[in-house]
Amino acid sequence: MRTKRMAVTAVAVVAGLSLSACGGDDGTTNTDNVSKSSSTPAGEQTESAPADQQENDSTGTGSQEEAPEQGTSGQDSAAGAKPERCHxxxxxxxxxxxxxxxxxxxxxxxxxxxxxxxxxxxxxxxxxxxxxxxxxxxxxxxxxxxxxxxxxxxxxxxxxxxxxxxxxxxxxxxxxxxxxxxxxxxxxxxxxxxxxxxxxxxxxxxxxxxxxxxxxxxxxxx
The missing domain is CATH 2.60.40.10 (Immunoglobulins)
Structure with a gap:
């Protein structure tokens, strides 16, 4: 009989733990909610305005990389340009x-x-x-x-x-x-x-x- 009581107690404990993991009010559930809450903004950043802004920033970086070529071209053009008119x-x-x-x-x-x-x-x-x-x-x-x-x-x-x-x-x-x-x-x-x-x-x-x-x-x- 003592062996059966210990087995029943163990089953009860396991059942209690299962119920806590599925949606109780203890710390385990809060940790899971915090994890879900922190992951949601990250997904929004990829699809919303901040993501677009990042894309624009990337384009701006590309323009800055091209700027030296434009500057060089401008200098070459200036070097080959006609002098200012005679006043x-x-x-x-x-x-x-x-x-x-x-x-x-x-x-x-x-x-x-x-x-x-x-x-x-x-x-x-x-x-x-x-x-x-x-x-x-x-x-x-x-x-x-x-x-x-x-x-x-x-x-x-x-x-x-x-x-x-x-x-x-x-x-x-x-x-x-x-x-x-x-x-x-x-x-x-x-x-x-x-x-x-x-x-x-x-x-x-x-x-x-x-x-x-x-x-x-x-x-x-x-």
């Missing part, structure tokens, strides 16, 4: 008569010398106005193209002003001066007029004064 204050402008012989089309060559300590680029047409007894006469651009020029420090370029001289015997339109604005600039320079004293008075629709782009004449100005 009016970078240039010394002079004008001289460049007419060849008795050519009916008279020419004044305007020289633009890079006086700065850097290279600069210049392209296109200058703004040109002849100051006359009849007011300012703007020059008309010739149908010529210009691929642009890079001027080293101390290097010049030239453009031409083309006009018809007054051969009527009358006073014509007296020329008092010349105003030149380098391409893409707003600051102008006023020069003495080195050519013929006057332009003919005419009702012709043809332009009285024309200009070429940078490099349209050679070193006729000296």
């Amino acid at each position: 009016t204050d970078d240039l010394t402008l002079t004008a001289s008569d460049a007419t060849i012989g008795d050519d009916p089309t008279k020419v004044v060559a305007v020289k633009l010398l890079n006086k700065s300590d850097r290279e600069c680029s210049i392209k296109g047409f200058a703004g040109v106005n002849l100051l006359t007894s009849e007011g300012a006469i703007p020059a008309t651009r010739r149908d010529q193209k210009d691929d642009g020029t890079t001027l080293k420090s101390g290097e010049p370029t030239y453009f031409g002003i083309f006009y018809k001289a007054n051969e009527s015997g009358g006073s014509g339109v007296k020329i008092k001066g010349l105003v030149v604005t380098p391409p893409d600039e707003k600051k102008s320079v006023t020069l003495k007029w080195p050519g013929e004293a006057s332009l003919p008075v005419t009702d012709s629709p043809e332009p009285t004064v024309e200009i070429g782009p940078m490099g349209s004449v050679g070193q006729g100005a000296g």
